Amino acid sequence: MEDLRRYRKWFYAAAAYNFVWGTAVGLFPNLIFQMLGLTLPNYPVLMQCVGMVVGVYAIGYWMIGVNPERFGPFVFVGLAGKVLGPIGFVYAAIRGDLPWAFGWVNVTNDLIWLPAFIPFAVLVARREFSR
Numbered sequence: 001m002e003d004l005r006r007y008r009k010w011f012y013a014a015a016a017y018n019f020v021w022g023t024a025v026g027l028f029p030n031l032i033f034q035m036l037g038l039t040l041p042n043y044p045v046l047m048q049c050v051g052m053v054v055g056v057y058a059i060g061y062w063m064i065g066v067n068p069e070r071f072g073p074f075v076f077v078g079l080a081g082k083v084l085g086p087i088g089f090v091y092a093a094i095r096g097d098l099p100w101a102f103g104w105v106n107v108t109n110d111l112i113w114l115p116a117f118i119p120f121a122v123l124v125a126r127r128e129f130s131r
Contacts, residue, residue: 002123004068010116011065014078015058021109022055036101054109057081072124079117082110 024031029044029051041047057078063071086106092098 004072004120004123004127007116007120008065008068010113010120011061011068014113014116015061015065017108018054018058018061022051022053022058025051026055032102032105036099036104038099038101068120072120073128075117075121075124078113079121082113082117085110 026048029047030040032038032047033040060071060074060077064074086103089098089103089106093100093103
């Protein structure tokens with residue numbers, strides 16, 4: 001079976017990214033809207049909550065990096081967000097609830113990580129279900 005440890009750098013990078021992004025959004029909840037030239041939200045505290053959730057994912061990704069054999073199944077939590085987030089965004093954008101420009105958040109938070117998360121998840125699933 002392929003070695004899960006070869007993905008460690010991806011998960012350390014994901015942990016660092018999520019920590020930085022979550023902290024930045026928590027401290028500056030309007031920043032993304034300002035950078036994209038969008039109307040500021042009425043309730044920036046909601047973006048702070050999103051930042052907190054993204055930041056918490058950093059803990060799980062770090063744990064996968066430290067010990068992918070033990071904590072590898074955590075990837076399914078992250079992968080669910082990385083798949084459902086863009087789907088939810090497209091749905092909201094089609095309805096007109098979010099501007100298409102907001103999709104850049106999904107590119108950096110979700111889509112760029114899929115080339116590592118998907119094959120890692122497949123390996124973990126094979127390992128878990130072959131026991």
